[in-house]
Amino acid sequence: MKKTGILITLFVLSVLLTNCSNKSDEYIDPRGTDYAGSESCIQCHQVQYNMALQSSHFKATAPAISGNVLGDFDKGNHTFIYDKNTKLVMEKRNDSLYQVLYKNGKEVEAHRFEIVFGAKHAQTSVYWRDNNTYELPVSYYNSINNWATSPGFPADKPYFDRMVLKDCYSCHASNASSRNVNQNSAEKNFMSMDVEDIIDKKTIVYGIDCERCHGPAKKHVDFHLKNPNVKTANSITSIKTLNRQQKLDACALCHAGNDGMKIKSRFDFKPGNSLSEFYRETRSINDTAQFDVHGNQFRLMAQSKCFVNSDKMDCITCHNPHENASKNMASYSKICMSCHQGLKHDEKTLKIMPEKLMADNCVECHMPKKLSGAIKFQLSNSKQLSNYILRTHRIGIYPQDKK
Numbered sequence: 001m002k003k004t005g006i007l008i009t010l011f012v013l014s015v016l017l018t019n020c021s022n023k024s025d026e027y028i029d030p031r032g033t034d035y036a037g038s039e040s041c042i043q044c045h046q047v048q049y050n051m052a053l054q055s056s057h058f059k060a061t062a063p064a065i066s067g068n069v070l071g072d073f074d075k076g077n078h079t080f081i082y083d084k085n086t087k088l089v090m091e092k093r094n095d096s097l098y099q100v101l102y103k104n105g106k107e108v109e110a111h112r113f114e115i116v117f118g119a120k121h122a123q124t125s126v127y128w129r130d131n132n133t134y135e136l137p138v139s140y141y142n143s144i145n146n147w148a149t150s151p152g153f154p155a156d157k158p159y160f161d162r163m164v165l166k167d168c169y170s171c172h173a174s175n176a177s178s179r180n181v182n183q184n185s186a187e188k189n190f191m192s193m194d195v196e197d198i199i200d201k202k203t204i205v206y207g208i209d210c211e212r213c214h215g216p217a218k219k220h221v222d223f224h225l226k227n228p229n230v231k232t233a234n235s236i237t238s239i240k241t242l243n244r245q246q247k248l249d250a251c252a253l254c255h256a257g258n259d260g261m262k263i264k265s266r267f268d269f270k271p272g273n274s275l276s277e278f279y280r281e282t283r284s285i286n287d288t289a290q291f292d293v294h295g296n297q298f299r300l301m302a303q304s305k306c307f308v309n310s311d312k313m314d315c316i317t318c319h320n321p322h323e324n325a326s327k328n329m330a331s332y333s334k335i336c337m338s339c340h341q342g343l344k345h346d347e348k349t350l351k352i353m354p355e356k357l358m359a360d361n362c363v364e365c366h367m368p369k370k371l372s373g374a375i376k377f378q379l380s381n382s383k384q385l386s387n388y389i390l391r392t393h394r395i396g397i398y399p400q401d402k403k
Contacts, residue, residue: 030203031175034216038209041217044224049210051322056120057208060172064113069097070123071140071147080138080147080380088138088158090147099125099136101158111136111160115206117172120324122375122388124150126164131198133164141377143389148377151388155378166199170266171254171295174212175205177267213239213250213321215270237271239321244314249275251315252298257291259283293390294372304395306339329361336362366395 029035042049052058062068071090072078078090089100097113111127113136118124122141126133137159139150149155153162169176178198211217219235227234239247250271261280269278283289285302293300298315307313318335319325326332337359345355352358358365368391375388 030177030205031211031216034218035211036216036218036221038211040221041210043221045210048322051320052210055321055323056118057321059119060117060208061169061204061206062116062119063206064097064116064125066095066097068116068119069113069125070116070119070142073097077146077380080149082155082157086158090138099138109160115204121390127160128201131200133199134160135162135164136160139377141388144379144386146379148379148386151375151377153377155380155382167262167266169199169204171258172208173204173206174209175203175267177203208254213271215272239271239316242272244312246272246274247314247316248298249273251321253279255295255315256281256298257296291394292372292374293370293392294374294388297393300392300394304393306395310339329363333360333362336366363391365398367391367393368398 027037027039029037038049038052059068073090073092080088082088085104087102089102091098091100091110093110098110099113100110101108111134113125114127115133116123116125121143122139124139125136127136128134135150135153137150137153138147140146141148150162153159166176166178176199178200215237217236220233223234224230239250242250250269252275253266253269256275256279260282262278263280264278266278269275285299287303289299289303291299291303301307301315315321318332345358349358369389370392371387372390373387376385377388378385
């Protein structure tokens with residue numbers, strides 16, 4: 001009996017410990033219990049998840065671990081020269097990556113790559129200090145395959161004090177909050193910054209994930225795991241069910257610039273909400289307003305006659321948000337020609353390029369690449385500013401087409 005009692009006790013303990021282990025391993029999303037985490041989508045939406053995983057949306061922010069950080073750290077150009085005595089070197093130290101400042105050959109300070117922003121066109125990085133992040137002075141640009149000054153940073157002296165506020169994460173991450181920051185830390189920083197700008201790194205959900213665009217999915221996942229034969233989406237926002245303005249607002253939340261007046265945190269926006277409740281434009285969209293090609297895709301598109309004269313055109317007309325923009329220009333031309341059938345180019349235009357080639361590449365002329373006035377950088381040992389080049393979303397007839 002004694003041995004039996006011991007065995008029963010051991011069995012009960014093992015069950016309890018197993019349950020505790022399972023509970024501790026269960027994913028808890030920083031946004032709350034309504035969220036399931038994007039990995040829960042794999043079970044039913046593996047194709048879409050695999051596509052999204054490689055997209056610029058998903059890579060808008062990421063931990064700065066090997067494989068996520070662009071640029072060379074071993075050979076070639078991984079040193080930025082400020083002057084003959086001052087240089088910044090991209091270095092590997094054990095399993096971490098650093099930007100290390102040297103003066104007269106001696107190390108002055110070193111800051112670790114903690115979080116990376118972006119991957120498709122360029123990538124900038126931040127390091128942690130006092131419950132907030134600060135941008136590193138040198139970024140990597142794919143267009144030049146090289147390191148250069150981070151946008152707006154000086155090329156003649158190192159600068160490590162540009163704070164990346166919590167609101168900056170609202171378009172590059174799916175969550176970042178001050179929840180769970182301990183009271184002493186909050187009190188310590190209260191006099192030097194708004195408490196709203198204190199970030200608890202445990203609450204960051206990197207990149208633009210599935211639930212940022214489709215809303216909290218915990219009920220959706222639970223329902224469909226219990227009811228696998230039900231094919232109609234339950235307890236989730238399907239973008240195709242939204243009206244045109246709701247679809248536009250969901251994209252414009254991050255693709256309509258950042259110069260408006262914030263009313264509520266963009267992290268609180270759910271698909272189907274009205275953008276006007278969260279963000280108020282300070283400049284009206286009209287034919288004369290000049291919007292930079294960086295981050296203003298919606299407002300530029302909204303100036304286009306194609307958009308104004310259509311009651312259906314939205315961002316998803318041309319883009320699949322689960323993947324990066326296609327490099328196949330002919331695929332966009334098919335969309336253009338669905339409305340512009342029968343239109344012919346005039347003789348002056350036909351002198352530029354054969355009509356067949358133009359028909360397969362509408363965007364090259366009508367959505368040309370433009371220099372960004374907002375994103376400028378300098379190479380090492382160079383006094384010349386270089387501009388970021390991006391394709392404008394203002395569809396129109398540009399002067400070069402008339403030559």
